[in-house]
Amino acid sequence: MISRQTSQKIAFTLLTLAAFVVVVPIVLVVGYIVVQGAGAISWEFLTAMPREGMREGGILPAVVGTVVLTFGTAIVAMPIGIGAAIYLAEYARDTWLTRLIRLAIINLAGIPSVVYGLFGLGLFVLFLNFGTSILAGSLTLGLLTLPVVISTAEGAILSVPQSFRVVSISLGGTRWQTIRHQVLPHALPGIITGVILGLERAAGETAPILFTVAAFYLPRLPHSILDQTMALPYHLYVISTQVPGMPVEVQFGTALVLLILVLSFNVIATIIRSHFRRLRQW
């Protein structure tokens, strides 16, 4: 029989270990990429076109492609996602239809990203005839991002105290005025956080862009939204597996740039959230 004090100590030790085990791989991964890739980072690496079968030159088109795709994703996912969240949180009653919608959203979140890629290929690239293009890629990534945007935005909307709604309605506000003037301003930080977290995931995805937009090797910037483009995650995959004799430094440098890009999204989300939290007056 172990004494209560001993079991308490064992539990505490195990829990502490678990917390550290989580941190260790993150530190190792980031540290390894930084150490291996930092040497490749230079002005030329960031601003030049790739040369010599991507072994030389820079990764500019991939960086631009990823940034453009992220914006495209935001343009697709934000209006639909936030609109759906407002509907579900503010207007929808608990009926079989809204239950079905919620179920669909949960399931959307669980679909493997490669399936989104195939779906995007079938619907946007082929059926709607957008071709392999930034448009098709943005729509595909937008769909992938929707569940995250909807559920975080809905959570943010629901966390606005009900009493503000009742007060606004009782002062002669319509439902929409109440949403517009009371609910949305206070839910905004949460909504923005959700959108950025969703975009962060989209920016790093490879499978959905594989069939819909990503170019293997296209050493120029895209001309229009119907143009293909290179993108960082896919570029990383290509130079790591498809190009013989690729300098390791370039591979890790590319990974580092992608990492920094995604992390900067995170930082922006945190800044926005804390900025709005300071403005909040309840």
Place this chain on the structure above:
Amino acid sequence: MTEQAKFLIENLTFYYDSGPPALRNINLTIYPHEILVIFGPALSGKSTLLRLLNRLNDLVYDTRMEGRILLDGEDIYAPGVNVTELRRQVGMVFALPIPLPTTIRGNVTYGPRLAGERNRARLDELTEQSLRAAALWDEVKDRLDEPANALSGGQQQRLCLARVLALQPEVILLDNPTSGLDPLSTAKVEASLQTLKRDYTIVMVPHSVQQAARIADRAAFLLSGELIEHNIAAELFTRPQDKRTEDYITGRFG
């Protein structure tokens, strides 16, 4: 009474969900420029009745209502009634002061702005007028653009009253407005109500029987959703007709 009724409540029965009725066959007339107090123990249906008068219960799903409520002779539940307009006509002050998370001025002008008032001078005028009527002007006139949350509880509740007055309503509903207030603030709110009834009709759920007796012109006693009796306050609190009313006001239960 020869006077025209402000509110006429006829055979009103109201259900939440499928349970027993929250209100049973209520018949009550509310006259202009009076303070009508609706009192009774918890869960007797006072707040429900109050919320039916400006259709705030519309926000609750799965309710059922029988009977009619007329405001100035018009059925407020008739199809086609402009509910937001009704809520401006019949304002509500809640038990707990809930300032909107904005400035003092922002709170007072919220209703008029939603109604489309954009004129800055008109809004300023409304702000001063409403805050004066709620006996708050002198305390806040120099800090109208500070957060409403910085006010004390008593000031917040008077702000909520001012916010309703800025709608320029005809009727003010007060659902236990002094529940969270200290005696001094309570006295201030009660005093402003006595002034306000010159311009408005006031329907109030009081904090206690004592408060009811202090401020009511007429009083209605509700018990388990039934209107037991209603009368001029001086009569009802001194010579109640019903044994249950007498038991309640003398503190034998409740």
